[in-house]
Amino acid sequence: MKAKILIIHTGGTISMTEDKATGSVSPGQLNPLSKETAALSDLADISVQEVFHLPSPHITPSHMLQLKNTIEEAYNKSAFDGVVITHGTDTLEETAYFLDLTVTLPISIVVTGAMRSSNEIGADGLYNLISSVRVASDEVSKNKGVLVVLNDEIHSAKNVTKTHTSNVSTFQSPQYGPIGIVTKRGISFHHHPISQENYAVKDLTKKVTLIKAYAGMDSGLLFAIKNLQYDGIVIEALGQGNLPPQAVEGIEALISANIPVVLVSRCFNGIAQDVYGYSGGGKHLKDIGVIFSNGLNGQKARIKLLVALSETCDMKELAEIFKN
Numbered sequence: 655m656k657a658k659i660l661i662i663h664t665g666g667t668i669s670m671t672e673d674k675a676t677g678s679v680s681p682g683q684l685n686p687l688s689k690e691t692a693a694l695s696d697l698a699d700i701s702v703q704e705v706f707h708l709p710s711p712h713i714t715p716s717h718m719l720q721l722k723n724t725i726e727e728a729y730n731k732s733a734f735d736g737v738v739i740t741h742g743t744d745t746l747e748e749t750a751y752f753l754d755l756t757v758t759l760p761i762s763i764v765v766t767g768a769m770r771s772s773n774e775i776g777a778d779g780l781y782n783l784i785s786s787v788r789v790a791s792d793e794v795s796k797n798k799g800v801l802v803v804l805n806d807e808i809h810s811a812k813n814v815t816k817t818h819t820s821n822v823s824t825f826q827s828p829q830y831g832p833i834g835i836v837t838k839r840g841i842s843f844h845h846h847p848i849s850q851e852n853y854a855v856k857d858l859t860k861k862v863t864l865i866k867a868y869a870g871m872d873s874g875l876l877f878a879i880k881n882l883q884y885d886g887i888v889i890e891a892l893g894q895g896n897l898p899p900q901a902v903e904g905i906e907a908l909i910s911a912n913i914p915v916v917l918v919s920r921c922f923n924g925i926a927q928d929v930y931g932y933s934g935g936g937k938h939l940k941d942i943g944v945i946f947s948n949g950l951n952g953q954k955a956r957i958k959l960l961v962a963l964s965e966t967c968d969m970k971e972l973a974e975i976f977k978n
């Protein structure tokens with residue numbers, strides 16, 4: 655029996671066309687993927703929903719929550735084996751990780767996209783969609799968290815990131831690699847995520863921002879963030895998790911206002927840790943209450959803080975959540 659797969663389109667280059675006269679790529683009236691359902695029906699019992707038709711820089715956390723609710727409502731109406739979400743690649747990793755943290759259904763969840771629009775030479779959209787339906791249809795893809803499938807590779811939502819502005823092999827999992835591959839003959843996994851986290855999110859009302867540290871950074875922006883009444887901040891710190899000493903005053907002001915400060919590294923490999931004891935070093939920052947993120951990149955730590963803040967504002971509980 656064929657697997658039952660729900661395809662949800664949200665937009666992105668995979669749903670766009672190029673204007674041959676101007677070279678401009680944009681979403682048209684019709685999603686070019688809507689005519690492809692027949693090509694997929696050999697692979698699975700397909701149903702399709704188009705929830706958004708948006709470039710992914712237009713996707714916000716409330717769209718992500720809407721997407722989670724759409725998946726759960728569709729499943730409660732009529733159960734399916736897997737869902738494939740098509741999405742723009744710019745913020746794909748954020749939506750995939752949000753779903754990873756919040757959806758608990760016993761199905762496979764695959765997110766895919768494309769780097770070339772539907773009418774460009776070498777368009778990768780339909781191919782990635784077919785690969786994703788194949789992955790989602792395979793029993794072996796369940797219980798592995800949300801998967802990101804492009805360019806014949808299967809990545810975990812937690813580790814994958816967009817690494818190249820235009821290359822079709824843009825999605826990589828720095829330091830971990832893909833957890834599986836798609837071949838002509840089947841799907842093959844070679845890693846299994848060792849832990850999965852879930853948070854019951856009903857609404858997303860908090861404001862969390864993300865900034866990057868740099869040589870000579872001072873506290874100006876940190877005071878501004880406090881005054882703008884953000885509920886949380888993620889900082890892409892230097893190296894192993896350090897900041898210039900001039901930034902410490904701002905960090906202390908945020909923490910004393912009960913605004914959690916989560917640290918990641920601006921390096922794309924490795925884990926930020928409390929190693930250095932000098933002023934602004936990781937150990938100093940941890941001692942004054944900064945939370946370390948255990949290997950997430952900045953944009954994913956921001957999604958996690960947003961989700962975690964919908965459960966608790968307690969600094970100690972937040973620090974525990976970020977140990978996972």
Ligand SMILES: NC(=O)C[C@H](N)C(=O)O
Pocket residue numbers: 665666667668708709710711741742743744745767768769770
């Ligand atoms: N390749 C893509 O999908 C990029 C596009 N700007 C988007 O994220 O919507």
